[in-house]
Amino acid sequence: MQVFRFKTGDSVESEVQDFGSSEGAMYLAGGTTMLDLMKLDVLRPDSLVHISSLVHKGIERSKDKILVSAGMTMSDVAEHALIVENFPMVSEALLLSASPQIRNMATIGGNLLQRTRCPYYRDVTYRCNKRETGSGCDAIGGVDRMMAVLGTSEKCIATHPSDLAVSLSALAAVVHAQGARGKRTIPIREFYIAYGEDPIAENILENGELITAIELTIKPAAKNSLYLKVRDRASYEFALSSAAVGLELEEDTIRSASIALGGVGTKPWFVAEVESFFVDRKTTRGTIEKAATRLAKK
Secondary structure, eight states: OOOOEEEEOSOHHHHHHHHTTOSSEEEESSOTTHHHHHHTTSOOOSEEEEOTTTSOOOEEEETTEEEEETTSBHHHHHHOHHHHHHOHHHHHHHHTSSOHHHHTTOBHHHHHTOOOOOHHHHOTTSOOTTTSTTSOOTTTTSOOTTSOSBSOBTTBOOOOOOHHHHHHHHTTOEEEEEETTEEEEEEHHHHBOOSTTOTTOOBOOOTTOEEEEEEEEOOHHHHSEEEEEEOSSSSSOOOSEEEEEEEEEETTEEEEEEEEEESSBSSOEEOHHHHHHHTTEEOOHHHHHHHHHHHHHO
16 A cells, blocks of 8 residues: 555635645545555555545435435435435435445445446556556456446446445436535536546546535435345345336326436436336336336337
8 A cells, every 4th residue: 555644634615625736635534445445556645635524414404305414424324214204215225235334434425436346447457447548448358247338438348336326316316516616516417427438537526526415306206216236145245237216106107207227337327218208107017118128229
């Protein structure tokens, strides 16, 4: 592991300002991914800024909006009554992620920014364009069973790892961020970048910009939702494929749908065309089969 400086941050405002002039620094919250990658020599920051004590922790409701602090742990959010009642797919996505020990440490903000679990990225003996631009991608033509099939290019086929991000994409959540230029909100469906032509770019955050909260809107399709994850073993395993689905129902008629896919893309993959297909259709086997066929062709 490379020698680095460790700093406990003073405030969000001061740290994001200092970060703007630094190229080798990284934020550290729960550290459940970053420290592993530092040990593997994949990440080599010059300094770490510990931010766990800086970001407000809590879940607040205002009318039909719920604001989740990015500093909350995965466990706390998964078990919170407001989340379980209004966004079951979010609770399920979190509980199907990692292990209880990791969920007790890892933060919501960190989960959304976790790096791919592509084994070629995590092993520095392989070529990887996500580690070093232009070096090549040994995953292409290698063991690719758990690699992405959507949003790929000849430069990268790594799969996005976050279950939480899939459920938030289905719900059209909004990311609250703060950087040197101030605060802003980003629709999560615009937040991630398919690795494509620039595998190192994963999201649209600017240097030093920090996720501070996630905003969710309470709606019928969010309350009537499910996160389904297919994986090789029952716990502590990443998705071979997953789906976050919410339906607003009026008797046996679908009035609206919220859908996103995980484990298959270089970012969480929402499917607007399939969402639209479900509107005002009956909840029959035929409807589901037609939607699945449409999705497979996409």
